[in-house]
Amino acid sequence: MAAVYLDHNATTPLDPRVLEVMLPWMSGGPGNPSSVHSFGQRAREAVDGARDAVARSLGGVPPEWVFTASGTEANNAVLLGLAHHWQARAKDLPGHLVISAVEHPSILRAADRLEASGFRVTRIAPDSDGAVDGERVAEALEDATFLVCLMLANNEVGSIQPVGRVAELCRERGIPVLCDAVQAVGKIPVSVRELGVDYLTLGAHKFYGPLGAAALWVRGGAAFESYLVGGGQERRRRAGTENVPAVVGLGKALELAVAELDERAAAMSAMRDRFEAGLGALGDVSIHARGTARLPNTSNIAFHGVAADSLMIRLDLEGFAVSAGSACSSGKPEPSATLTAMGIDPSTALSSLRVSFGTTNSLAETDRFLEVLERQLAAVRSHTRAAAGI
Amino acid sequence: MTPLTAVAMSGGLDSSVTAWLLAAGGEPVVGLSMLLWDRSHETTHGRCCGALDLGDARRVARQCGIAHYTLSMEEEFRRHVVDPFVDDYLAGRTPIPCTRCNTWVKFDLFLEKARSLGADRMATGHYARIVEGEDGFELHRARHAAKDQSYYLFELTQKQLAASRFPLGDMTKEAVRGLAREAGLSVAEKGESMEICFVSGGIREFVEEEVEARSEQVVPAKAGAPAQVVDREGAILGEGDPYYRYTVGQRRGLGVATGERLYVLGIRPGRNQVVVGAEQELLSSGLTGRKVHWIGRPPESSLEATVKIRSRHPGVLSHIQPDRAGGARIDFAEPQSAVAPGQAAVFYSGTRVLGGCWIEAGLGPGWT
Numbered sequence A: 001m002a003a004v005y006l007d008h009n010a011t012t013p014l015d016p017r018v019l020e021v022m023l024p025w026m027s028g029g030p031g032n033p034s035s036v037h038s039f040g041q042r043a044r045e046a047v048d049g050a051r052d053a054v055a056r057s058l059g060g061v062p063p064e065w066v067f068t069a070s071g072t073e074a075n076n077a078v079l080l081g082l083a084h085h086w087q088a089r090a091k092d093l094p095g096h097l098v099i100s101a102v103e104h105p106s107i108l109r110a111a112d113r114l115e116a117s118g119f120r121v122t123r124i125a126p127d128s129d130g131a132v133d134g135e136r137v138a139e140a141l142e143d144a145t146f147l148v149c150l151m152l153a154n155n156e157v158g159s160i161q162p163v164g165r166v167a168e169l170c171r172e173r174g175i176p177v178l179c180d181a182v183q184a185v186g187k188i189p190v191s192v193r194e195l196g197v198d199y200l201t202l203g204a205h206k207f208y209g210p211l212g213a214a215a216l217w218v219r220g221g222a223a224f225e226s227y228l229v230g231g232g233q234e235r236r237r238r239a240g241t242e243n244v245p246a247v248v249g250l251g252k253a254l255e256l257a258v259a260e261l262d263e264r265a266a267a268m269s270a271m272r273d274r275f276e277a278g279l280g281a282l283g284d285v286s287i288h289a290r291g292t293a294r295l296p297n298t299s300n301i302a303f304h305g306v307a308a309d310s311l312m313i314r315l316d317l318e319g320f321a322v323s324a325g326s327a328c329s330s331g332k333p334e335p336s337a338t339l340t341a342m343g344i345d346p347s348t349a350l351s352s353l354r355v356s357f358g359t360t361n362s363l364a365e366t367d368r369f370l371e372v373l374e375r376q377l378a379a380v381r382s383h384t385r386a387a388a389g390i
Numbered sequence B: 001m002t003p004l005t006a007v008a009m010s011g012g013l014d015s016s017v018t019a020w021l022l023a024a025g026g027e028p029v030v031g032l033s034m035l036l037w038d039r040s041h042e043t044t045h046g047r048c049c050g051a052l053d054l055g056d057a058r059r060v061a062r063q064c065g066i067a068h069y070t071l072s073m074e075e076e077f078r079r080h081v082v083d084p085f086v087d088d089y090l091a092g093r094t095p096i097p098c099t100r101c102n103t104w105v106k107f108d109l110f111l112e113k114a115r116s117l118g119a120d121r122m123a124t125g126h127y128a129r130i131v132e133g134e135d136g137f138e139l140h141r142a143r144h145a146a147k148d149q150s151y152y153l154f155e156l157t158q159k160q161l162a163a164s165r166f167p168l169g170d171m172t173k174e175a176v177r178g179l180a181r182e183a184g185l186s187v188a189e190k191g192e193s194m195e196i197c198f199v200s201g202g203i204r205e206f207v208e209e210e211v212e213a214r215s216e217q218v219v220p221a222k223a224g225a226p227a228q229v230v231d232r233e234g235a236i237l238g239e240g241d242p243y244y245r246y247t248v249g250q251r252r253g254l255g256v257a258t259g260e261r262l263y264v265l266g267i268r269p270g271r272n273q274v275v276v277g278a279e280q281e282l283l284s285s286g287l288t289g290r291k292v293h294w295i296g297r298p299p300e301s302s303l304e305a306t307v308k309i310r311s312r313h314p315g316v317l318s319h320i321q322p323d324r325a326g327g328a329r330i331d332f333a334e335p336q337s338a339v340a341p342g343q344a345a346v347f348y349s350g351t352r353v354l355g356g357c358w359i360e361a362g363l364g365p366g367w368t
Helices: A016-027 A038-059 A069-091 A105-116 A136-139 A163-173 A246-260 A261-282 A308-317 A337-341 A362-387 B013-023 B051-064 B073-089 B097-116 B157-165 B174-184 B201-215
Strands: A065-068 A096-100 A120-124 A145-149 A176-180 A199-203 A214-216 A286-287 A298-303 A352-356 B006-008 B027-033 B067-070 B119-124 B128-133 B138-143 B229-231 B234-239 B261-270 B274-276 B282-293 B305-306 B316-322 B328-337 B344-349 B352-365
Touching: A016 A246, A038 A246, A065 A069, A065 B282, A069 A105, A069 A145, A069 A176, A069 A199, A069 A214, A096 A105, A096 A136, A105 A120, A105 A176, A120 A136, A120 B119, A145 A163, A145 B282, A163 A176, A199 B328, A246 A261, A261 A286, A261 A298, A261 A362, A261 B067, A261 B097, A308 A362, A308 B067, A337 B119, A362 B097, B006 B013, B006 B097, B013 B051, B013 B119, B013 B174, B013 B261, B051 B067, B073 B201, B097 B119, B097 B157, B138 B157
Parallel strands: A096 A120, A096 A145, A145 A176, A176 A199, B006 B027, B006 B119, B027 B067, B229 B274
Antiparallel strands: A065 A214, A199 A214, A286 A298, A298 A352, B128 B138, B138 B352, B229 B234, B261 B274, B282 B328, B282 B352, B305 B316, B305 B344, B316 B328, B344 B352
């Protein structure tokens, strides 16, 4: 039987409809969007068409959207660029950054680097459900705060953050907000205007688009310093020849994601809820972030007393792909930084698995997964008991 | 249903062919690599645990059509293998980290991890054989003496042997390489790693770096200072390198110019001395050992067996007298040169490994 992929928060399969619009740009003639000739003009039209599609789907006007190669690049560009911008203007006053403690590593590590070079960073811890309190973010604001970073939805537990409220509070102080919406786009409604933020990032491969394509929204008039310098691409905001097929794919994938959002969300939450209802029978499990608004597809479960990496490998050997810790930090069994920030003890964190459903999964697969999970969980528990001599 | 076997894959030739042999036999196999010593910033190919070797292991697993995972065991490896290795040098001994790694990591933690993943058996690319005898499992030398690694496996227990498989035990290195070529494995032309896997430069430099990194309490005060080179009577002949740079039997680098050839007879860390003497003074009539381990049932009294005092030693007929404290006194049928504390004395009866112990000291007529 074919393996079942339940790790859609790591990446998603490419939608065949997206592949179809990409293929001509991979097998067809050459085209650098910056070239003046007819070949270049065709490529330029394709990239601009994708930009229009992004603006139609998420709001803003097309020139406010910048294509990048990854969500990480887009997040880094805003953080490091604004830090540099602050330094150039404020001279001796050290800049201050406010981020949530459950941001993606592309923000956490960029903040660490800024801290090491003299900036101050305030990290706002979430509650035990992984939700950040917007008022606590507001309390942390200072005159020297040059940016606030708050993700729309957490990649590991799926908790949805009060980005709109935080943006409102920051606007009163004239402080810009970066919203990492990489995990949210394609799963919940997203509108840059409604959120009221200044910067927003997304990545195509999280919503059935290609790897290597991401987008950054910079509100008209917001400060921005380009991170990659070189040619004048993307209105001088991101040097480097555009990845035409990937950008075209991003546009198509986003159009589909927005058009089909309601049915996708309903299908994913039906599977997720069925799965979580079935977990009760397994005993001694708890579901993270259950007490707050969550993405419809994400379930992060603690199997108390069980090593999550062992369970994950057992499930993989049985043909079910899930994640123990986010894909970006795999390799070492260290407790998840997100779960740790939620106040969850290290042993519970190391017993936690993330299951993230997608549009290609079915209820039948969900039921089969529950059966296999029950069997493997029983096996790993009996092994754990035997090893402990109980 | 055939039970699942976990193959310990280092990315080297031997473990790759082990995985291929089992997978080709059609039984369920999973490849597991251990990340023991992360030197991913080093690009040296052919060292165990380098990022490139883990990549090789992954590639071979893919070629074999088996699942592959990497287990991080860095903390455990440091605790059970690297730190004791440095401790041994500081105590004037000459350690064998590979045996400790087998005893504490590969056939202990690895097997435990494999079991937690549902694999009840494990396989490695060791050149040795496991035979099910009347009295339980027996460990034997490899069929071909040139590659035999049974010396490093003397601390294995019945439980470990029952769960382990050495598919290369009957094969020659050439045959193994031939199989790899035939199967088109990407590692078919990979060289042999002879040195200690976690030491990329010299052992001396490694020990010194580790000593530097340690707090002062755990390092003898005189470590790092030049050692006194003395003769057996205690007469000072000169000043050498720090004492832990020496190994019993060593001849070069003594920093002493006398008429005769001098050899290291012993190391006295407490006094920061290296004792030297003539070649015939290196001879020992036997040794005392500690932590005796028997693979099968322990003998009721003393016994005769062939004893190997280092991996390349041909073996010497000996009388082994175990004591009640878990140690043993071993008398050789003829004197042996350079009995080095910290090495293992492994007991053989024909091809069979009976057990072994850790060498504490050599016995006269040489230096004691």
